[in-house]
Amino acid sequence: MQPRRAGLTPRSSLATPAEFAHGDAPEIATENVDECPSCLGREHARFAAGFDYELRTCRNEWTFVKCAGCGLVRLHPRPAVAALPVIYPPSYYAYNYAQKVNPVARWAKAFLDRRKLRSILRRCASPPASFLDAGCGDGRYLRAMSRAGLAKQNIHGLELDERVVKGLSEAGFQVSCERVETCRRIPDGSIDLATMFHVIEHVADPAAVVRQLARWLSPGGLLALETPNLDSFDARKFRESFWGGYHIPRHWTLFTPESLRRLMESAGLEVVATLFQTGHSFWMYSYHHRLRYGKRPRRWCARMFDPFGGSIVALAAFTAFDKLRAFLGGRTSAMLMLARKK
Ligand SMILES: [Zn+2]
Numbered sequence: 001m002q003p004r005r006a007g008l009t010p011r012s013s014l015a016t017p018a019e020f021a022h023g024d025a026p027e028i029a030t031e032n033v034d035e036c037p038s039c040l041g042r043e044h045a046r047f048a049a050g051f052d053y054e055l056r057t058c059r060n061e062w063t064f065v066k067c068a069g070c071g072l073v074r075l076h077p078r079p080a081v082a083a084l085p086v087i088y089p090p091s092y093y094a095y096n097y098a099q100k101v102n103p104v105a106r107w108a109k110a111f112l113d114r115r116k117l118r119s120i121l122r123r124c125a126s127p128p129a130s131f132l133d134a135g136c137g138d139g140r141y142l143r144a145m146s147r148a149g150l151a152k153q154n155i156h157g158l159e160l161d162e163r164v165v166k167g168l169s170e171a172g173f174q175v176s177c178e179r180v181e182t183c184r185r186i187p188d189g190s191i192d193l194a195t196m197f198h199v200i201e202h203v204a205d206p207a208a209v210v211r212q213l214a215r216w217l218s219p220g221g222l223l224a225l226e227t228p229n230l231d232s233f234d235a236r237k238f239r240e241s242f243w244g245g246y247h248i249p250r251h252w253t254l255f256t257p258e259s260l261r262r263l264m265e266s267a268g269l270e271v272v273a274t275l276f277q278t279g280h281s282f283w284m285y286s287y288h289h290r291l292r293y294g295k296r297p298r299r300w301c302a303r304m305f306d307p308f309g310g311s312i313v314a315l316a317a318f319t320a321f322d323k324l325r326a327f328l329g330g331r332t333s334a335m336l337m338l339a340r341k342k
Pocket of ligand 1: 036037038039040041067068069070071072
C-alpha cells in the first residue's frame with residue numbers, strides 16, 4: 001500500500017493521552033518549516049501525528065506533513081532550536097547506550113554493527129586511507145577502523161556529546177564537538193569513506209549536510225548513510241501515529257529509498273547499493289507505543305516491548321524477522337544507502 005496522496009489524508013482522531021494532557025511536561029516553542037528541504041515546495045498534506053511517546057519531554061502534539069511536490073515527509077512545525085536541550089535531555093539513550101541496554105542485546109548489536117561495517121568496506125574500491133563517522137557516538141566505528149589498521153590521525157569523528165569527544169580525542173582520534181554543516185577542519189576531497197548512521201533524520205537541513213559530506217569525499221570515495229525507511233511494512237502498519245521510526249519530535253525528515261536517492265544524486269553522488277538492516281527497535285517501540293497509548297492501553301504488556309529492559313525474546317524475534325525479510329529481498333525500516341563520488 002502506498003502512503004495516501006497529498007490532500008487525501010484526514011486529520012486523525014488521535015485523543016491526547018493522559019500523560020500529555022495532565023502530565024508535568026512543558027509545552028515547548030516551535031518553528032514552522034514552510035518549505036520542503038528537498039524541492040523547496042510549500043504545498044503539503046498531513047501525514048501522521050503524535051506525541052513524544054518515548055521520553056515524554058514535552059506535551060505538544062506533533063504533525064508530519066508530506067510534500068505535494070516530491071513526497072518527502074517532514075515534521076512541521078518542529079521544535080525551536082532553543083528547545084533542543086528539552087527534547088535531548090542528558091538521559092537521552094544515545095548518550096548512555098552502554099548503561100541502558102541489556103548485555104545480550106548489546107552483544108548482538110555489536111555483532112550486527114561489525115557485519116554492517118564489513119559489508120560497507122566490501123563495496124569500497126580499495127581499502128580506505130581515511131575515514132569519517134559523522135555522529136560517531138561512543139566511537140565504536142572509529143575503533144573498528146583503527147583495529148582494521150587505519151592510522152588514528154586519519155580517523156575522524158563528529159559528535160555533539162562533549163564527554164565522548166574528550167575521551168576519543170585523548171585516545172588519539174581526530175574528533176570534534178560540532179555539526180557537519182559548520183565543521184571547517186576537514187579538507188575537501190580528503191575522506192575515502194564517510195559514514196553517518198541515524199543522523200540525517202535529526203538535522204535541520206539534510207540537503208546541506210549531504211552536500212558537505214560529498215565535498216569531503218575524495219574522487220571515488222564512498223558515503224554510507226543509514227536512516228529509517230518510510231516505505232516498509234512496519235512504517236505502513238503504524239503510519240497514523242505509533243511507528244517507532246518517527247521518534248517524535250526528534251526525527252525531522254523521513255525518507256523512502258527513492259527520496260534518499262534523490263538527495264544523494266542532487267549532491268553529485270552516484271548510488272551504488274541500498275542495504276536493508278534490521279529495524280528491531282522500531283518494531284519494539286511501535287508495539288510499545290500502541291499498547292501504552294492506544295485506544296485500549298495495556299501498560300504491563302507495553303513494558304515487554306520497551307527496547308530498553310523489555311523482553312529479549314521479542315527483540316530477538318523482531319531481529320530474526322527483519323533479517324529474514326532482508327534476505328528475501330524485502331525492504332525493512334532501516335535502510336543503508338551507499339553512494340560514490342564521481
Ligand atoms: Zn518536496
